[in-house]
Amino acid sequence: xxxxxxxxxxxxxxxxxxxxxxxxxxxxxxxxxxxxxxxxxxxxxxxxxxxxxxxxxxxxxxxxxxxxxxxxxxxxxxxxxxxxxxxxxxxxxxxxxxxxxxxxxxxxxxxxxxxxxxxxxxxxxxxxxxxxxxxxxxxxxxxxxxxxxxxxxxxxxxxxxxxxxxxxxxxxxxxxxxxxxxxxxxxxxxxxxxxxxxxxxxxxxxxxxxxxxxxxxxx
Amino acid sequence: xxxxxxxxxxxxxxxxxxxxxxxxxxxxxxxxxxxxxxxxxxxxxxxxxxxxxxxxxxxxxxxxxxxxxxxxxxxxxxxxxxxxxxxxxxxxxxxxxxxxxxxxxxxxxxxxxxxxxxxxxxxxxxxxxxxxxxxxxxxxxxxxxxxxx
Ligand SMILES: [Cu+2]
Numbered sequence: 001x002x003x004x005x006x007x008x009x010x011x012x013x014x015x016x017x018x019x020x021x022x023x024x025x026x027x028x029x030x031x032x033x034x035x036x037x038x039x040x041x042x043x044x045x046x047x048x049x050x051x052x053x054x055x056x057x058x059x060x061x062x063x064x065x066x067x068x069x070x071x072x073x074x075x076x077x078x079x080x081x082x083x084x085x086x087x088x089x090x091x092x093x094x095x096x097x098x099x100x101x102x103x104x105x106x107x108x109x110x111x112x113x114x115x116x117x118x119x120x121x122x123x124x125x126x127x128x129x130x131x132x133x134x135x136x137x138x139x140x141x142x143x144x145x146x147x148x149x150x151x152x153x154x155x156x157x158x159x160x161x162x163x164x165x166x167x168x169x170x171x172x173x174x175x176x177x178x179x180x181x182x183x184x185x186x187x188x189x190x191x192x193x194x195x196x197x198x199x200x201x202x203x204x205x206x207x208x209x210x211x212x213x214x215x216x217x218x219x
Numbered sequence: 220x221x222x223x224x225x226x227x228x229x230x231x232x233x234x235x236x237x238x239x240x241x242x243x244x245x246x247x248x249x250x251x252x253x254x255x256x257x258x259x260x261x262x263x264x265x266x267x268x269x270x271x272x273x274x275x276x277x278x279x280x281x282x283x284x285x286x287x288x289x290x291x292x293x294x295x296x297x298x299x300x301x302x303x304x305x306x307x308x309x310x311x312x313x314x315x316x317x318x319x320x321x322x323x324x325x326x327x328x329x330x331x332x333x334x335x336x337x338x339x340x341x342x343x344x345x346x347x348x349x350x351x352x353x354x355x356x357x358x359x360x361x362x363x364x365x366x367x368x
Binding site for chain 2: 082083084085090097178194195196
């Protein structure tokens with residue numbers, strides 16, 4: 001007993017040292033590799049863009065919107081809710097001006113898709129006037145919570161109702177992911193633009209990512 | 220009589236040197252505006268700058284408007300890529316400084332509008348302060364530009 005307990009700490013110590021070494025190796029190695037491949041364009045998910053899988057939602061005109069609608073074109077996805085008075089409309093206005101400026105520069109603009117994280121209040125009917133206000137070409141998607149989670153789960157979107165008695169039941173607040181997601185024409189997640197958003201920055205990175213992916217495809 | 224005149228005259232330079240004592244020694248509200256929102260949206264945000272030229276901290280405690288059911292103070296913030304909005308009880312404007320309500324940060328949350336507001340409309344707001352008279356302010360509804368966020 002005494003000899004066994006005398007040996008145990010030594011073995012544990014050796015094991016701990018081994019684990020620490022392995023951890024150090026991995027933690028040093030990984031960021032360097034990521035930094036190396038991503039250093040060109042921040043937010044670009046290369047070399048492993050994530051292919052999206054099937055989902056089915058409806059837009060503001062009650063037209064189905066599926067994975068197929070993301071194919072053959074570039075898309076920017078933004079998740080929010082219409083009862084958000086501050087950050088969501090700011091982002092929508094920003095996306096409108098991104099599209100506007102790309103078009104005025106004769107560059108191909110992405111389709112912009114707004115996806116509600118508050119289907120309880122954001123019905124297609126409600127979304128119709130909301131989307132049109134910013135840009136009638138934008139698509140505004142809603143669906144049942146289950147159907148929405150099929151898409152939000154793939155992109156790691158977080159959203160939650162805030163328990164705030166003061167703001168009231170009808171005026172409840174939602175916390176939510178504020179990133180803009182760039183989807184390529186093969187329905188893969190190519191890049192993530194983290195907030196706070198800036199028009200010039202998003203335009204520039206979108207064009208760079210696009211150029212980069214198109215170069216990969218042709219080579 | 221002569222003494223009184225001299226006394227009054229001696230006060231003149233003092234008054235000239237401290238004009239703010241006469242005119243502006245109170246809360247000043249500037250650039251009050253309301254963000255125009257799509258028609259179905261029930262909650263709007265108002266922004267403004269509140270200046271406190273006094274020697275004491277001023278506390279904004281409440282706001283109201285006949286055009287809305289109620290008004291609250293909110294703060295938008297980013298945490299690990301998640302946007303959050305939180306109710307704030309009071310806004311403290313420290314002595315000799317100012318406080319800005321602006322997009323992506325603090326805003327007055329206007330809830331339950333009486334009718335659709337469009338760019339150009341003006342809305343009367345009343346702000347309540349602790350130990351200070353209420354202040355009326357006229358906020359103009361306008362569209363936000365992408366550069367303003
Ligand atoms: Cu708010």
